[in-house]
Amino acid sequence: MRHDEQTHRTADGASIFWQQWLPEGDPVGVVCLVHGLGEHSGRYGYVAERMTDAGYAVYALDLRGHGNSGGTRGDLRVDDAVSDIADLVAAAQSDNPDLPVFLYGHSLGGLLTMTYVVRRRPAVNGMVASAPALDSELREQKVKFTAANILGGIVPGVTIPTGLDAEGVSRDPEVVAAYLADPLVHDKGSLALAKQTFSAMDAMMATTRFPIPLLIIHGTADRLTVPSASRVFADNTEGDITLVEYPGMYHEPHNEPEKAEVLDEVLAWIAPHA
DSSP, X not given: OEEEEEEEEOTTOOXXXXXXXEOSSOOSEEEEEEOOTTOOXXXXXXXXXXHHHTTEEEEEXXXXXXXXXXXXXXXXXXXXXXHXXXXXXXXXXXXXXXXXXXXXEETHHHXXXXXXXXXXXXXXXXXXXESOOOOOGGGGSHHHHHHHHHHHHHSTTOEEEOOOOGXXXXXXXXXXXXXXXXXXXXXXXXXXXXXXXXXXXXXXXXXXXXXXXXXXXXXXXXXXXXXXXXXXXXXXXXXXXXXXXXXXXXXXXXXXXXXXXXHHHXXXXXXXXX
């Protein structure tokens, strides 16, 4: 596996960190990866390893305000994320003409990538949504939910702690320890991001048809996103949608003790869609 890093400068001047993992031989396809809230693309080494072993090139970015990209930690706008994902996909397609392209988005990255697909209708072969953030338990906390929606329009750039429970990331204690020790992981989110995320969730759950093949994977014991929302989306949205639920798994199926089996299923789904 070969590895490359670069900084992409967006049309509005933002500095976005990109990295690519490439197979030793000619790639058979491309996977564009988008991470979740508070983390970064560097945490997806195992996913990249499995994808490149199967012959796929992996292109990933760090979202604005995350990882090695510029911006205030945790301050991100949905429109900017959609544009940045579009830039990454365009570069991957330019580098690999005529190869099948797949998207892989986790958690908030799953929601943002799904939003990109619905808004932009890209010419790609399919998408994997890992524990997509399609709903939030914060809705049940009426005061916090209302405050986020109001203040997100008044002081959008103010960041607050997300309250994300690191113990809920994985049942593997080594994954949790590495997450807590990672200097590029943070627990910040801007009020604008909170407000816009709720709006994006509502828009996605109101979508009547998803335009490309979609695999949703979700652990049933995930307490950082809402597994039942994935079920509702799969049941009520038209399109080529497959939902795989993993009993007892936490938020990151790709970092659970059974991660090898999870990636086996992901690759088995990708192959016939290539």
